[in-house]
Amino acid sequence: MAAAVDEPLLDVEDLRVSFDTIDGPVQAVRGVTFQVGRGRSLGIVGESGSGKSVSTQAILGLLSGAHVSGAARFEGRDLLQMKDSELRKVRGAGIAVVFQDPLTSLHPLHRVGWQIVEVIRAHTDMNKKAARARAVELLDWVGIPSPRERADHYPYQFSGGMRQRVMIAMALALNPRILIADEPTTALDVTVQAQILALIKRIQREFDTALVMITHDLGVITEVTEDVMVMYAGQPVEYASNRTLHYEPHHPYTAGLIECLPRGTSATVSLKPIPGTPPSLLNVPAGCAFHPRCSFAMDLCRTQAPPLRKVAGGAGHQSACWLPTDLVGVGQEASDRRAAAARTPMPVDDGGAER
Amino acid sequence: MGDIVRFLARRLIFSIVVLWFVATIVFFMYFVAPNDVARTLAGRQASAATVAAIRHNLGLDRPLLVQYWSFLGRAAHGNLGFSYLNSRSVLSLVGQRAGVTVSLVVGGAVIWLVIGVGAGMLGATRPRSVIDRATTGIALLFYSMPTFLLGEFLLLVLFFRLHLIGVDWFPGAGYVPLATDPLQWALHLVLPWLTIALITAATYARLTRSSMLDVMGEDYIRTARAKGISRPRILFRHVLRSAITPVVTQFGIDVGTMLGGVVVTENVFGLPGMGQLIVSSITRQDLPTIIGLVLLASAFVIVANIIVDIVYVFLDPRVRLN
Numbered sequence A: 001m002a003a004a005v006d007e008p009l010l011d012v013e014d015l016r017v018s019f020d021t022i023d024g025p026v027q028a029v030r031g032v033t034f035q036v037g038r039g040r041s042l043g044i045v046g047e048s049g050s051g052k053s054v055s056t057q058a059i060l061g062l063l064s065g066a067h068v069s070g071a072a073r074f075e076g077r078d079l080l081q082m083k084d085s086e087l088r089k090v091r092g093a094g095i096a097v098v099f100q101d102p103l104t105s106l107h108p109l110h111r112v113g114w115q116i117v118e119v120i121r122a123h124t125d126m127n128k129k130a131a132r133a134r135a136v137e138l139l140d141w142v143g144i145p146s147p148r149e150r151a152d153h154y155p156y157q158f159s160g161g162m163r164q165r166v167m168i169a170m171a172l173a174l175n176p177r178i179l180i181a182d183e184p185t186t187a188l189d190v191t192v193q194a195q196i197l198a199l200i201k202r203i204q205r206e207f208d209t210a211l212v213m214i215t216h217d218l219g220v221i222t223e224v225t226e227d228v229m230v231m232y233a234g235q236p237v238e239y240a241s242n243r244t245l246h247y248e249p250h251h252p253y254t255a256g257l258i259e260c261l262p263r264g265t266s267a268t269v270s271l272k273p274i275p276g277t278p279p280s281l282l283n284v285p286a287g288c289a290f291h292p293r294c295s296f297a298m299d300l301c302r303t304q305a306p307p308l309r310k311v312a313g314g315a316g317h318q319s320a321c322w323l324p325t326d327l328v329g330v331g332q333e334a335s336d337r338r339a340a341a342a343r344t345p346m347p348v349d350d351g352g353a354e355r
Numbered sequence B: 001m002g003d004i005v006r007f008l009a010r011r012l013i014f015s016i017v018v019l020w021f022v023a024t025i026v027f028f029m030y031f032v033a034p035n036d037v038a039r040t041l042a043g044r045q046a047s048a049a050t051v052a053a054i055r056h057n058l059g060l061d062r063p064l065l066v067q068y069w070s071f072l073g074r075a076a077h078g079n080l081g082f083s084y085l086n087s088r089s090v091l092s093l094v095g096q097r098a099g100v101t102v103s104l105v106v107g108g109a110v111i112w113l114v115i116g117v118g119a120g121m122l123g124a125t126r127p128r129s130v131i132d133r134a135t136t137g138i139a140l141l142f143y144s145m146p147t148f149l150l151g152e153f154l155l156l157v158l159f160f161r162l163h164l165i166g167v168d169w170f171p172g173a174g175y176v177p178l179a180t181d182p183l184q185w186a187l188h189l190v191l192p193w194l195t196i197a198l199i200t201a202a203t204y205a206r207l208t209r210s211s212m213l214d215v216m217g218e219d220y221i222r223t224a225r226a227k228g229i230s231r232p233r234i235l236f237r238h239v240l241r242s243a244i245t246p247v248v249t250q251f252g253i254d255v256g257t258m259l260g261g262v263v264v265t266e267n268v269f270g271l272p273g274m275g276q277l278i279v280s281s282i283t284r285q286d287l288p289t290i291i292g293l294v295l296l297a298s299a300f301v302i303v304a305n306i307i308v309d310i311v312y313v314f315l316d317p318r319v320r321l322n
C-alpha cells in the first residue's frame, strides 16, 4: 500500500497473454511493458488485432480462459497476483474502463441511472438515494441534458454519443485513478467523436485522472495523450512522446502510420494501412514481426528479433528496430536515409540482442 | 396503457379467428366420422324409428349448415356442447376435472422451473466442467425418456418398493382436492409432479444454459465485471436477467399446452383430470366432449401466448406491443 512517491501509478512489466484455440495457442500479447504516472496519459496505438484491448483487459483480469504472465503493479500491488475479491475492489473504483461500443457495453434491460448506482454501491456504502443523486450529478457533468429524467431511461433511448457519455459517467463514478478508454470514439459519428474527446480531456484537466487511451487512430492520440506506445503483432515497437512520435519516429512501422495520416486534419480520419497485413498470431514470423511488410528489411531482421533500444528522438524514446538509432524522422528524406542504411551492412551495436 | 388495450383488441380478434378455424375443422370431422350418436344412445336393439326419433330430438337431422351455425352460436356463448353419453354439458365435465389438472400443472411447473433453471445456471457458470457434463447428461436422459416410463418407474420405486417395506408416503393413485385436505392433496400429487417436472425440466436446463452462455459473451457482461460487481450479482442481475426471456416463452407454451390435459401422467397416476377425460371420451367416441376439449385446449394455448407477449413488455423495455 505504501507506494513510493516516485513509483508509477501503473507499472506493467513483460505482460504476455495467450489463448488456447482449436488451431493452437494464439499469442495475443508478447511482452508488453509500460508505465503510467499519476495524472499522466499514455496512448496505445496499433492496427486491429495488435493486442491493445487484450493487454488492458488482461491487467484487470477481464479475460476468461487466457494465460497471462508478467506483472501489472497498480499503486505497488501486482494486479495479476491478486485474489478475485481484491481485484474486484480495483475494478471500477481504482481503474475504470470505457469500452468501444456504448450500445453493446451498457446493459440493455437496465435503466442507465440504475447502472451507475450499481457501480457506486458496489464500492461504497452510500444509500440508494445518495447514490442516485450522485448518478444524476455525474450524468449532468458529462453533458446529458435533463439528467434527472434521463437517469430513468434505457440505453436504447439514447443516441450513440449520449450513450458513450453515460459510459463515461459510470467510469467516473468513483473518481478512478486511471481511466482506460478502449477506442471510445471508434463507433461514433465524426462530429460526436470530437465531443467525446473534448470530454475526456476535460476529465484529465479537472480530476487529474491518469488516462490510457487505446486507438488505431493516430489523430486521436495527437489530441489527447502525452506519451505513446506503438504496438505491432502483440509487441510494443516504439515508445515516444506524442511530439517525438509525430516528427521523429524511429520504427518504419510508426513512420508508415504517420505518413498515411492526412496532415492538418484532426481526430477524425483513420489511418490507411501500410501494404500487407499483420502476421497471424498463431505463427509469428521469426526475427522482427514486421519484416515481411517492411521496405527496409535486412537479413538480420529476418532472423533476429530487434530488442527495444534507446533512440535519438528524446528522453524515453525507444524503438525495436535494427536501423541505426539516430535514424529518425518522416517523409521522403527520412525514407531515403533508411533505405541507404538498410543497404549498408552494419555492426550490431547492441550487446543484449541475442536471444 | 392505450398500447395494451389496442394490442389486446387485436389479439382477441386474431384469437377468435383461430378458434373459429379450429372449431370448424373439429365440427366437420365430427360429421365425417363414421359414428352415429343416436344409434349408440338408442342401444343395439332399437328400431329404426326410435333411432330416427332420437336423432330428431338431438337436432341431428337438420341440414349440416344449420347445425354448424347453431354449434358456432353455442360455442360463441361459451357453451362447449353437450355430452350425450354422460348426459351432462361438456363445460360441467370440464369443471369437475379442471382442478386436478391445474393442481398438477401448477405444482409441476414450480418444480420444473426451479430444477431446470437451477441446473441450467449451474452448467452455464462452469461450462464443460464435471457438474456441467453431469447435468447435461441427466437432462438428456430425462428429455428422451417416455413419460409413462418415468411415471411407472417412480411408482415402482417411490410407491411400490416403499410400500413393501411398510412405508406409505406417496399414494400410488387418486386425487384429494386441496380444499379437503392440503397434505393429502400434495402427497397424492408428488409423484405426478415429479414425473412432469423431471421430463420438462430438461428442456429448461438446456435452454437456460445456452441462453446464459450466449449472454455471458456479451459486451455488457464484460462491463459489469469491469465495474467490480460481485459474481453472484452479475449472474442474477445481469446474465439471468437477459437470459430469462426465451425461458419465459417456453414456460408459457408448456403451461398453456398442459392445462388442456396432461394425458399420460394423469392416466399413469389415475388422476381424474382433463387428460383422463380426453382419453375416456376418445375411447367412447364421445364427440361433443372431444370437440369441446379441443376448443378449450386451443383457447389455453392462445391465452398463454397473449400472456407471454404481455410479460415480454415488462421483461424488455425495447419490446413494443404490436
Ligand SMILES: Nc1ncnc2c1ncn2[C@@H]1O[C@H](COP(=O)(O)OP(=O)(O)OP(=O)(O)O)[C@@H](O)[C@H]1O
Residues within 6 Å of the ligand: A019, A020, A021, A026, A028, A046, A047, A048, A049, A050, A051, A052, A053, A054, A055, A216, A281
Ligand atoms: N478470447 C480469445 N481467444 C482467442 N484469441 C483472442 C481472444 N481474444 C482476443 N484474441 C486475439 O488476440 C489478438 C489481439 O486482440 P485485441 O482485441 O487485443 O486487438 P486490438 O489491438 O484491440 O484490436 P482492435 O483494434 O480490433 O480492437 C487478436 O488477434 C485476437 O484475435
Ligand SMILES: [Mg+2]
Residues within 6 Å of the ligand: A052, A053, A054, A182, A183
Ligand atoms: Mg480492441
